[in-house]
Amino acid sequence: MPLNKDSLPNTFLVATLLCLTCALVVSAASVTLRPRQLENAQLDRRNNILQVSGFTPEEIKEGGGIKKVFESRFDVEIIDLDTGEDARDECQAAMNKAKDKEVNLAEEYDQLWASKVNPDKGLSEKLDKKTDVCGIKSREKFSEVFIMNSTDGKPELYVFPVRGNGLWSLMQGYLSVKPDFQTVVGLTFYQQAETPGLGGEVQNPDWKALWNGKKIYDNGEVKLAVIKGNKAGNDYGVDALSGATITSNGVTNMIDFWMGSKGFGPFIEKMKNQDSGVSNTPAAGGNNVK
Numbered sequence: 187m188p189l190n191k192d193s194l195p196n197t198f199l200v201a202t203l204l205c206l207t208c209a210l211v212v213s214a215a216s217v218t219l220r221p222r223q224l225e226n227a228q229l230d231r232r233n234n235i236l237q238v239s240g241f242t243p244e245e246i247k248e249g250g251g252i253k254k255v256f257e258s259r260f261d262v263e264i265i266d267l268d269t270g271e272d273a274r275d276e277c278q279a280a281m282n283k284a285k286d287k288e289v290n291l292a293e294e295y296d297q298l299w300a301s302k303v304n305p306d307k308g309l310s311e312k313l314d315k316k317t318d319v320c321g322i323k324s325r326e327k328f329s330e331v332f333i334m335n336s337t338d339g340k341p342e343l344y345v346f347p348v349r350g351n352g353l354w355s356l357m358q359g360y361l362s363v364k365p366d367f368q369t370v371v372g373l374t375f376y377q378q379a380e381t382p383g384l385g386g387e388v389q390n391p392d393w394k395a396l397w398n399g400k401k402i403y404d405n406g407e408v409k410l411a412v413i414k415g416n417k418a419g420n421d422y423g424v425d426a427l428s429g430a431t432i433t434s435n436g437v438t439n440m441i442d443f444w445m446g447s448k449g450f451g452p453f454i455e456k457m458k459n460q461d462s463g464v465s466n467t468p469a470a471g472g473n474n475v476k
């Protein structure tokens with residue numbers, strides 16, 4: 187008997203088969219492309235680290251590409267944010283336990299993910315309202331720190347991963363500082379969804395250039411802030427983005443948190459003590475656009 191193409195059951199059968207086939211193709215593509223997506227995301231973050239450290243696209247190209255330049259110039263440390271001490275082994279153990287397999291930290295340690303894992307797993311801690319000045323709610327226990335070495339092996343600058351809420355989005359980026367832990371080299375964002383032309387100007391190269399040479403601490407307190415009408419070029423202030431006070435405040439709060447005692451403060455204090463025996467405890471405060 188010839189198949190009745192127009193019958194209702196056959197129409198449903200064809201539609202169902204089509205849906206199943208499409209779902210299968212999409213799932214297979216998603217699973218097989220996942221490693222490549224992760225690799226590309228990491229490459230993009232490395233590229234941002236290079237750029238915030240002063241490498242031009244031409245220098246990266248001449249040096250053999252992002253991966254080669256990054257690996258030849260940077261060490262990646264994993265620290266315990268509470269103590270500032272090296273904590274690669276502890277991080278490895280906690281990640282293996284959380285994922286129930288042997289994890290390749292270099293490729294698979296995602297700090298944002300770690301910050302949201304149940305604190306029982308030893309990868310994160312909840313932040314109380316007073317401490318959480320940049321609105322991230324919980325913070326990872328372990329963080330990467332990228333150290334750029336000169337050709338004779340001396341640290342030339344440190345790059346810290348930073349993040350905080352703007353108006354619409356979580357802004358994720360890197361802050362690079364000189365080994366005095368006082369002078370900024372640059373700030374960049376690899377992920378943000380603020381309004382283009384307003385908060386999105388955080389990615390404007392002219393605005394980012396304003397950060398170079400700014401100072402972070404005054405008497406152990408984080409003083410660096412995004413300030414409205416900072417035309418005088420004060421050492422501790424960067425011009426606020428016009429029409430984007432909320433995003434500007436978000437950047438100030440982000441710097442305040444990550445350079446303070448709940449962020450990289452303990453690491454910075456440890457490094458300073460190692461170098462000179464001087465103690466200078468940075469504390470989290472609550473700067474806003476002034």
Ligand SMILES: Cc1cc2nc3c(=O)[nH]c(=O)nc-3n(C[C@H](O)[C@H](O)[C@H](O)COP(=O)(O)O)c2cc1C
Nearest residue numbers: 353380381384385386427428429430431432433434
């Ligand atoms: C469509 C739209 C998009 C906006 N996007 C942003 C933004 O990305 N960041 C921000 O701080 N303010 C943004 N604002 C403005 C805020 O609502 C608020 O008015 C502003 O932060 C105040 O800044 P000002 O004091 O510099 O004018 C936006 C407003 C509108 C109407």
